[in-house]
Amino acid sequence: MGEDERMTDFMARIASGQRVEANDWMPGEYRDLLIKQIHMHGVSEIMGAYPEKEWVPKAPTIRRKLALNAKVQDEIGHGQMLLRLAEDLSRPYGRGREALMDDLLDGRVKFHNVFHLSAPTWADAGVIGFLVDGGAIITQAALLDSSYAPYARMLKRIVAEESFHMQYGESVVLALAEGRQAQRDMLQGAINRWWSPMMFFFGPRGMGKSAERMMHYKIRTKTNEELRQKFINRYVPRLQALGMSIPDPAVKQDPATGVWGFTEPDWALHTDMVRNNCGPESQSRLNLRKQAHTGQQWVREAVNEASRLLEREGA
Amino acid sequence: MNTGQKSEGSDWVALIKPVADDEWIVAHRGSEWLGLAPDLEEDLAYSSINQDEMGHAHFYYALLAELGDPEPERTVYGRPPEQWRNARILEAPNGDWAQTVALRYFYEVFDDLRLEGLSHSLWQPLQDGIRTIRREESYHLQHFSTWFDMLAVGTPESRRRLVNGIDALWMNLGDLFSWGQPDTWLAAMGLDNLSQPVIKAAWERRVGDKLEAAGIPWPGPVPEPLADGRRGQHTQDLQALLNVMTEVQRTDLTAQW
Numbered sequence: 001m002g003e004d005e006r007m008t009d010f011m012a013r014i015a016s017g018q019r020v021e022a023n024d025w026m027p028g029e030y031r032d033l034l035i036k037q038i039h040m041h042g043v044s045e046i047m048g049a050y051p052e053k054e055w056v057p058k059a060p061t062i063r064r065k066l067a068l069n070a071k072v073q074d075e076i077g078h079g080q081m082l083l084r085l086a087e088d089l090s091r092p093y094g095r096g097r098e099a100l101m102d103d104l105l106d107g108r109v110k111f112h113n114v115f116h117l118s119a120p121t122w123a124d125a126g127v128i129g130f131l132v133d134g135g136a137i138i139t140q141a142a143l144l145d146s147s148y149a150p151y152a153r154m155l156k157r158i159v160a161e162e163s164f165h166m167q168y169g170e171s172v173v174l175a176l177a178e179g180r181q182a183q184r185d186m187l188q189g190a191i192n193r194w195w196s197p198m199m200f201f202f203g204p205r206g207m208g209k210s211a212e213r214m215m216h217y218k219i220r221t222k223t224n225e226e227l228r229q230k231f232i233n234r235y236v237p238r239l240q241a242l243g244m245s246i247p248d249p250a251v252k253q254d255p256a257t258g259v260w261g262f263t264e265p266d267w268a269l270h271t272d273m274v275r276n277n278c279g280p281e282s283q284s285r286l287n288l289r290k291q292a293h294t295g296q297q298w299v300r301e302a303v304n305e306a307s308r309l310l311e312r313e314g315a
Numbered sequence: 316m317n318t319g320q321k322s323e324g325s326d327w328v329a330l331i332k333p334v335a336d337d338e339w340i341v342a343h344r345g346s347e348w349l350g351l352a353p354d355l356e357e358d359l360a361y362s363s364i365n366q367d368e369m370g371h372a373h374f375y376y377a378l379l380a381e382l383g384d385p386e387p388e389r390t391v392y393g394r395p396p397e398q399w400r401n402a403r404i405l406e407a408p409n410g411d412w413a414q415t416v417a418l419r420y421f422y423e424v425f426d427d428l429r430l431e432g433l434s435h436s437l438w439q440p441l442q443d444g445i446r447t448i449r450r451e452e453s454y455h456l457q458h459f460s461t462w463f464d465m466l467a468v469g470t471p472e473s474r475r476r477l478v479n480g481i482d483a484l485w486m487n488l489g490d491l492f493s494w495g496q497p498d499t500w501l502a503a504m505g506l507d508n509l510s511q512p513v514i515k516a517a518w519e520r521r522v523g524d525k526l527e528a529a530g531i532p533w534p535g536p537v538p539e540p541l542a543d544g545r546r547g548q549h550t551q552d553l554q555a556l557l558n559v560m561t562e563v564q565r566t567d568l569t570a571q572w
Contacts, residue, residue, distance in 0.1 A: 046350075046355070049349065049350045050350055053349045053350045055563075056346050056347075056349055057343060057346065057347060057559050057560060058559060058560065058562045058563050059563070060392070060563040060564040060572035061388055061392075061564075061572050062369070062373055062376075062387060062388060062391055064572060065346075065369065066366060066369050066370070066373075069346055069349070069362060069365065069366050069369070070362075070366060072349050072350065072362070073349070073358075073359060073362035073363070073366070076349075076350065076355055076358045076359060076362070077359055079355060080355040080356065080358075080359065083355070097354075122563045122572075172572075175571050175572055178571070179567075179570050179571055179572075180567055180570050182566070182567065183567070183570060288350060288351060289350075291351060292350065292351045292352065292353070292358075296352075296353035296354075296412055298470065298472050298473060298476070299353035299354075299412050299413075299466075299473065300353055300354060301469070301470055301472075301473075302465060302466055302469025302470045302472070302473030303353075303465050303469060304469075305468075305469045305470050305473075306464070306465035306466075306468050306469040307465075309468055
């Protein structure tokens with residue numbers, strides 16, 4: 001089969017709703033888009049561990065501490081699974097885990113805007129679970145129909161775990177909402193900090209070129225605006241039910257169309273933060289990752305050496 | 316409550332509290348490694364181990380509550396340093412990965428011997444819990460024993476760091492084996508195997524074999540402790556740890572969190 005025929009065949013399969021497996025032929029552009037998406041998703045999960053990790057030693061009850069520990073572990077686990085996928089896809093380029101992690105530290109792969117921000121109170125640690133994981137469920141559930149089967153399968157598990165995380169966040173948030181005035185104030189403060197970044201989280205109204213190409217290949221099937229609307233529609237009543245206010249007067253639903261209004265987030269600010277790692281906590285968290293990865297390369301080298309030695313002994 | 320013949324509730328508290336506090340503090344320090352382990356796979360494994368330890372601590376604290384101690388939440392969040400009974404080495408801030416591996420290997424060997432001793436206790440709820448806990452702890456020991464071997468044979472750097480880690484820990488391991496009081500009460504409970512000289516000798520034998528197999532020189536017997544965490548004599552590190560741990564809770568001690 002010639003290149004053109006293979007391409008036509010590939011697009012026909014996708015159009016008819018068939019899924020692509022790791023060993024199937026795929027266009028180079030399709031592979032590159034997948035690597036870009038899954039790599040970014042994977043490192044975002046890993047960087048997403050840090051804002052909450054800070055709160056594990058400070059968690060105010062035994063149960064919260066156990067739950068938060070498990071949640072942060074899950075996020076690292078998602079990162080690990082997703083990087084395994086990205087490693088598979090990157091095999092033709094001869095790039096493995098070390099290279100994919102180096103990309104993060106060298107600024108060649110970006111992570112979600114929300115993980116560049118500070119989480120200054122215990123309420124922030126709860127709101128991250130409630131709003132950020134809640135938002136992630138919406139974007140990830142939309143990828144369950146992805147044309148790339150291994151990604152869709154993995155997302156099924158990830159979304160199931162994220163919904164536990166959201167319930168954990170909801171439980172923390174609920175305790176604060178039902179608590180003392182100072183706890184309620186702390187919660188409102190955190191909501192005020194995270195609302196606008198969450199509007200950015202779903203991306204610009206008009207989608208970029210690679211997002212459009214991903215729609216073309218059915219790697220993703222929903223627009224940014226559809227996902228953002230879903231989020232607002234889900235969270236406005238939830239936050240109001242907690243007696244909390246939405247920190248944006250423009251959040252109103254058009255009774256005729258059902259479309260929610262919202263104030264545009266500072267697109268330039270957040271884009272700059274993601275692109276240049278210049279958010280309030282971007283560098284400190286990248287430094288933690290660097291400490292783990294680059295700072296402990298000696299451990300991984302030792303393990304590789306020891307394994308080689310044991311293999312020789314076994315042979 | 317029937318805790319077996321001859322033994323007073325306070326004897327059981329003296330027996331269980333150091334175990335509970337060791338597990339809690341080791342898990343707290345362990346959880347500080349979240350996101351910082353040498354690779355993602357170890358991050359996951361180590362986190363599971365620390366969650367296990369927290370679960371064990373919670374089990375022991377619940378037993379202590381049955382013996383008349385406050386509820387686990389208050390025991391964990393409401394005590395000043397002098398009321399903690401953990402070994403001092405466990406409250407120290409984390410060293411590098413090699414020192415962490417050495418500490419956890421040393422601790423897991425000790426914990427294994429201690430659990431073996433405790434499994435002969437005559438209090439059924441404790442026995443039942445220990446049976447479950449030992450199933451998990453055998454993996455923890457295996458995990459850090461494997462790490463110990465890998466760092467010992469890996470590269471000159473990993474070996475050097477491991478030896479340095481052992482040196483840094485060795486002088487301060489003494490109160491691990493202490494019960495904070497003379498061992499006579501253990502005999503009354505039929506738990507002679509847990510007495511300081513017995514458990515220390517068994518530990519030194521096992522760790523000695525490990526070091527010998529790895530070709531690492533024996534640093535000599537573990538010196539007697541200068542201060543005893545089992546008597547509530549702690550370093551400033553424990554105060555610092557507790558300050559962090561209770562930071563949120565202290566903002567409102569009676570609130571629900």
